[in-house]
Amino acid sequence: MTSDSKNPTGSLAPLAAIEDFCRKVFLAAGTDQETADAATRGMLHGTRYGIDSHGVRLLPHYVKGLTEGRLNPRPHLVLANAFGAVASLDADNGHGALATYTGMEHATRLAGEFGIGAVAIRNSSHFGPAGAYAFEAAQRGFIGFAFCNSDSFVRLHDGAMRFHGTNPIACAVPVKGDNPWLFDMATSAVPYNRVLLYRSLGRQLPEGVASDERGYDTADPDVADMLAPLGGEFGFKGAGLAGIPEILSAALTGMKLSFDIAPMPGPDFSTPRGLGAFVMALNPAAFLDIEIFDAAMKRYVETLRASPPREGFRVMAPGDREWAVAAERKKHGAMLDPATVEALRTLASTYRLTSPV
């Protein structure tokens, strides 16, 4: 669900101008170059590929965190490596994109040496789009996985309390001569943004995606107090899946479990939130002849794309929607919703920069 579908009166901005502006704002807000680059890159993944909830609309949120103390604008990241193929990365409460790109870079380095590599990230912050980091690994020829837990929004199966975050799972796999296979999902039935959007539109939610405060299904977005886990009647699957990022990102890092994490907008912007994350990379060439792997991936995605759809529908590989959006936005720019446009103009004025819209 893109913000622009909510705001037909938004404004178009070229991706390059957005990118340049974001980087300048971060630097003006006091970050080091690495933070400005990584945070911009993470947000641009969202804005370029149509994951607008994790795109440039987060810029004012990040600036607030960076200037009020929640985020460290000039962090000193420290890798501790007790064993060969795994590491822990202490991100010193820096920006989540800097932490996670750094973690994934090290995971691919380990995978290059050991066939697989995993990095548990401590003292990170808001994750941004999980797919960005998996995508990064695939661009380097590795299978990448990225996981993160987050503040609670999602009930358990038959539960009546916000328990897990929307805990994403992302995986990207290189496909030779093609875009990667790129899968990025929240383990909730829908994103919480969908509830907020339908609330503002006065639209009813689909069945079984949100619950009232007693845990009962509701289609009324005004009554919706928590999200359902993926799977509807089989929500134990979505709830179990949410446990994987939870355990990898919190238990394996010593960071906070979802129900202990302070809310993202919340009143306190001066205290780090104690977020963990987890990334992993696999080197296909360590398992088999890379040509066999490449041929299998090619056959897999080509057969998938050519497989018969339901009449009137289309079958897509994970990531295909993203590449289509990116091609469109490369040509015409990205539509930014009015609230984001206004926020960017305010930031431009604050830091004496030219807004991209």
Added chain:
Amino acid sequence: MTSDSKNPTGSLAPLAAIEDFCRKVFLAAGTDQETADAATRGMLHGTRYGIDSHGVRLLPHYVKGLTEGRLNPRPHLVLANAFGAVASLDADNGHGALATYTGMEHATRLAGEFGIGAVAIRNSSHFGPAGAYAFEAAQRGFIGFAFCNSDSFVRLHDGAMRFHGTNPIACAVPVKGDNPWLFDMATSAVPYNRVLLYRSLGRQLPEGVASDERGYDTADPDVADMLAPLGGEFGFKGAGLAGIPEILSAALTGMKLSFDIAPMPGPDFSTPRGLGAFVMALNPAAFLDIEIFDAAMKRYVETLRASPPREGFRVMAPGDREWAVAAERKKHGAMLDPATVEALRTLASTYRLTSPV
């Protein structure tokens, strides 16, 4: 869905007697001791924990495969290790449980040395219950993952062809002083057994779990030709999740993609099916102080179990249903359906053994 719910007239058998019988049947059918032990152990995971579709009812299927040439009763398993923390295991068309237990054992060994270990398994066969192998890792103090693809039953999102297998994802995590957190799911909305069961009971299926041959949802089990991916309206999530076992088990092993795999019952029991699988283990102590990890897991599962349920329901941790079934069956034995009882009696007669029922 257990077979006994279909057959109220089934027979109870003590777990120890079932286990002893299975092992003797395998040996009588010509397997080596390792195969008999592993295949029995895998099936008993199913029968002990209530995953009856993957329990002792598979015994006649396995014996047929072992005696007619699909499975190698005395395989020579070969580990190839090109890189530090990963390996490829050629299972020589042996039983899937022998292949996968062996793979997981090596993965935990690698994780003990490198913090993480992964084994891609080639020339394996029917996987059995995915949770069995993840559970094995957790019993040794590791986080275990097990993946497998299988012959096609599940359409893509908006697809109209059997594309993926029910491609399970299993993960188990040790919880100190308690049963592990044990999660084992098919990436289809329901198991295909559910369709067969409802067909024989004349019952309608839940909405959105199965489709006719054109890919349209149907609640009529007689018309159901394929399963829906997990997620209903958000079936792109289930279809994408199915891709993870597909890629790890087939592309990363050079084995068959789901849509190329011969059907499990099929006419040909003399040709190996070319199945792959993938297992992975992580050593928590390689990432952080094990006491911090243990405390986090304890807090996670205790908070989960104590969290408020919807009125009239109960919240369970992944695995809790399994431990309850196992306690019950330890006391009273497992109820075997009439078809299985008959098959076991036939095998007893063939091999001059005493049937457990």
